[in-house]
Amino acid sequence: MPTWQLRLLRGRPGGSPRLEIYRVELPAEAYLIDAVEKIWAEQDRSLLFRHACHHASCGACGVRVNGRERLMCITPLREFSPDRPIQVEPLRHFPWLGDLLVDVSPMMRRMAEVGFAIVRQDELTADRPLPEGIERITRFEDCIECGLCLSACPVMAADEAYLGPATLAAIERMLKEPRGGDTARLLTLADDPHGAWRCHSAMECTAVCPSNVDPASAIGRLRRRLIAERFRRWIGGGR
Amino acid sequence: MSYHVIVIGAGSTGAAVAHDLALRGFRVTVVERGEVASGTSGRNHCLLHSGGRYAMRDPESARECIEENMILRRIMPEALELNDGLFVALDEQDLAWKERFLAACEECGIPAREIPVRQALALEPHLNPNILAAVQVPDGVFEPFRFCLSFLATARRNGATVLTYTEVVDFVFQGRTVAGVRVRDRRTGEERVIGGDIVVNAAGPWSGRIAAMAGVDVPVVPTAGVMISVGRRWNRMVINRLNMPGDGDIIVPQRRTAIIGTTSWRVEDPDFIPIPEDHVRLLLDRAERFIPGYTRGGIRGIFAVARPLVGRRGVAADGRELSRTFECFDHAADGVEGFVTITGGKMTTARAMAEKAVDVVCAKLGLEIPCRTREVPLLSYRAFFD
Incomplete structure (x- = not known):
């Protein structure tokens, strides 16, 4: 041995x-x-x-x-x-x-602030018939809140207030499938100098994620969503 | 009331005991030598038992499982995947158990229903197409770490103190009564005494070692099992073999993985369990019989941990014959007051184990406080980090 x-x-x-x-x-x-x-x-x-x-x-x-x-x-x-x-x-x-x-509690508190629910609809096997007595097929979210992405992220080193890749990816997931979450609040949380705009696309988060979350792409999608929301407000003359 | 109870161990049992005690108004301190769920609970197979597995051989445990399964669905939905389970017959031998299995489930109150093989294969297309029968039961899947954190988060909200990385090194006595524990903070190396009216030993397979510190004997038999997780979630539902419980006869899906387990052998020291190579081969071989190509997609993790089975005289040493039910020992019977051990059981029955242990604690103190853990929903596991 x-x-x-x-x-x-x-x-x-x-x-x-x-x-x-x-x-x-x-x-x-x-x-x-x-x-x-x-x-x-x-x-x-x-x-x-x-x-x-x-x-x-x-x-x-x-x-x-x-x-x-x-x-x-x-x-x-x-x-x-x-x-x-x-x-x-x-x-x-x-x-x-x-x-x-x-101590992982700072990350956990941010995930709590997002209200990130860990049980999701399972899209991987959605094509199959439902077992009797089961309303929907669920599985746990990919994100296991391990903090690897926060540790690898170069922005985290420079900005303690940065929401971080896991939290931003969680916001993006919740916007896509709100599961009772308040989407307006989530958009406000992400649309912040320490939020989605702080990321400079080093992609380290995605490189180290052990769980298929791909936070870098999620942050990209989140930014596009934020731009679309701004545009909609501008067109609509709202806030 | 200001009785102080010290709970040793922050696995599923200790966490549930702390929650029950806090709800009944006790002052509670949990001491755990490592991280929450760093022992048996964390390395669990993640199976929320319907009780089907024990219906034929161990009906008492089966009844406990189905009752608790239904309670956990109410109180901790956030830490569960609820996609049911199938018991499948792989050969004629399995098939011969079918009627007895269905009758045993009915006897134990487990809703079990045979479904056509064609339907089972439509639900689970990766399942061996040669299965001969399938029975659907309300199995489920949990996340073991978050399971424990939910109980502890709620206990904390109700006033409990949870001290992780804090190891019990000795008991403190007043005469023949336990008056507290001496603990070492593993972060600072400092030792101190925590005084308590009652100490509850919820140390799982280590509860024998803890009890020995107090000079009493607990017949706990650390019985290890191996599990193998792979890189692909082949099944949505838990897949069980329709037979008497044996090695490698359950594949639990979780997140994006599937986990085959387990084996069963007695170990002396649960601190570190070397994984026997032949167990790995056996499990992979068995997995292939359920799901051909199980390891395509790679092996993700191989792990082993010891169950805290309660020993019975004259029972085989591999542990399959030992009941999965639990026992609460009031060590007053051994001449030591103020000390209770709760052990055995399953993670699925942690809440019931806690109820029994805290009933014993109340009786010892002459209190009559009803248990409320069946009804009170648990906080999110994340509240543990508040």
Whole structure:
């Protein structure tokens, strides 16, 4: 069984973070989350990290792996070589709580402000007949609120008040399928210097999204919608 | 009333217990050594049981499942996909169970109805076209992390304190009565004592370890299972094998994925569970029988976690024979006052487990406060982050 080298960012707020090397034996079929959990279980019980579902549904285990935002649970070890350390650091642009752990509540509060509902109509299988007793076919939204896009976004580094790719993509989803949401309020939220107009299309969000959300395209669609709304108001002589 | 109850564990059981306690007016502190749902609950198969799986072998658990399934639909719609489930017969052996299965479901109050194979294949075109029968039941799918967060968010709104990354390192006694717990804040390394009138152990497969700290024995048998998630959602409804519960006989769809599970073996240490390679092969082989081409689209994640089954004497060690029902232990019977363990059960029955545990807590304190968790809708999981 191969021995993997992990270089983990360690430390606590107030102290200076450092990178520490750990060695862990696991088959190549295992995932990065298994390696980190095994280090915690067998080598260092003080290691802080987030995880829950281990199949990319909860969004808890986002980190930066060799500088790139990833979910540890779907990052297979076989992608790496046992000779070179795998560097694991916490997400950026979130309050750091220590080691690999960040506080995701600022993002969650923004998603709450949008009223982003996670249960959607399932369009993937909409062509099939409905089972008896089922009114509509639902599935959970693609966005798992993992925060990878916020960490990868260069604008987040420059503007703390920026709504961020996940929130803007959520607004775009809710405008398309409001599920009881107040669309006028959502448009106002997005039509803001810290909203859809702040994005400069670096596309990093879409590149790191583990869940098919494609926030960059969603922000593009949102901007077109905002322009259309402005035009409509201008034509109609309204506000 | 100002009784303070400490709940150990923020998985589904601890989260539901905290919610029930807070609703009944207790002061509540939840201590959890990691993230919410970082143990068994998070790595759940995501199956909101109709009870169909247990109807033939474990009717008590089946009845609990269908009752709770209907309650959860009312109180936490935001964390559920409600697309029903099918029990399908893959061969003559499965087919031979059909009548008994339908009768057992009826007996347990599970609405089950046979549908023509042609209709089942129209609903689920990726299903093996050679199935011999299909029975529709009200299974569902949940999001385990958000399931737990919803209970905790509501508990918090009602005054509960939730301390994550806070590990219990010891119990504090006054004589033979538990008076609190010593905890370590894993972020600072600092230890402190939290005093409480009652401590509820909701640590799942770790509840034996927690109970041992208080000097009592809990017959919990950590029984692991493997699950494999793939890159494509092949099915809309939960697909179960129409037979006695066995390995690799359920495919749960969720978001854009499908998850085949599970296996069952006893583990000593639930902290880290190495995944047996032969279990992976077996699951993929079984998945192919339901949905030919299951792994086309790639494997997304492979994971294992331990169930907290309640041990019974003389029962096989692989755990399939153990009931999925739950037990509440008042450790006064073991000579330790102020300490209760709630374990066993399913995530689907977490609310009922909480009701039972809090009934025991009330009885111990001589209180009569009715449970309200059947009726009170839960807040959004996001309220946890308010």
